[in-house]
Amino acid sequence: MSNYRDDQIKHFADVFKALSNHNRLRMFLHLVTCCVPGTVGSFDAETGVSACVGDLGRDLEIVPSTVSHHIKELHRAGLIRMERRGQKIECWVDPVILRGLARFFQEPLK
Amino acid sequence: MSNYRDDQIKHFADVFKALSNHNRLRMFLHLVTCCVPGTVGSFDAETGVSACVGDLGRDLEIVPSTVSHHIKELHRAGLIRMERRGQKIECWVDPVILRGLARFFQEPLK
DNA sequence: TCGATAGTTCGACATATATCGAAATATAAT
DNA sequence: ATTATATTTCGATATATGTCGAACTATCGA
Structure with a gap:
């Protein structure tokens, strides 16, 4: 039975x-603070701040x-969205x- | 190193x-909705709605x-508070x- | 003091999770 | 084509979690 x-x-x-999970929450917060919500890719070429998988790992x-x-x-x-951009996958x-x-x-x- | x-x-x-955890979240929500926040014991003698351990299990x-x-x-x-009231422990x-x-x-x- | 009621602790079990390194896959650049 | 870069998948391992029933402890009432 399910409602x-x-x-x-x-x-x-x-x-x-x-x-x-500690690391997952860190990643989530990193994404929240470094990305413009709703902006696909949300990449800032000036500062080099991005949100691809590799950057998360490095940061x-x-x-x-x-x-x-x-x-x-x-x-x-359902907390994040992702999209391939060339080699990278932005989140x-x-x-x-x-x-x-x-x-x-x-x-x-x- | 910790900050x-x-x-x-x-x-x-x-x-x-x-x-x-599914059950824990159910318990938490049950407490949120059945208890007057901040009221120790938060027991409603009229309706019989309470928040002691046994009631949670029964409900x-x-x-x-x-x-x-x-x-x-x-x-x-740190999500809930508890206090003994006779035999029961209200949360x-x-x-x-x-x-x-x-x-x-x-x-x-x- | 004894029995009833309420809650906790313990031991066991099955299952899920976090993490890593190595190997595999996908895309881009030369 | 080959190489470099980015990410995923796989396999292994150690650790944590959820659940139960049985035994234990605490409090109340007769």
């Missing part, structure tokens, strides 16, 4: 699981295979889910 | 871990030892952390 509310709870539990000192694994988790949970935080999460703690599921 | 920001990230990762169909285990986790993460959600979480997604750690 809408329970599915919603499962969804949020899944999102929180994605954010429950946060996590090996590529681990970054890849975590990125996949964040994506699976950015989905602003919609960010608002949804703020709301969750303001007026939790009734 | 303030990183400690904050660890703290939030810990909070999200507490909310990442959500989770065996006592599991409820106890999850309550401990929620408490450890309620800390409204401060609820606001802190809403804020986290509005203006994530810079």
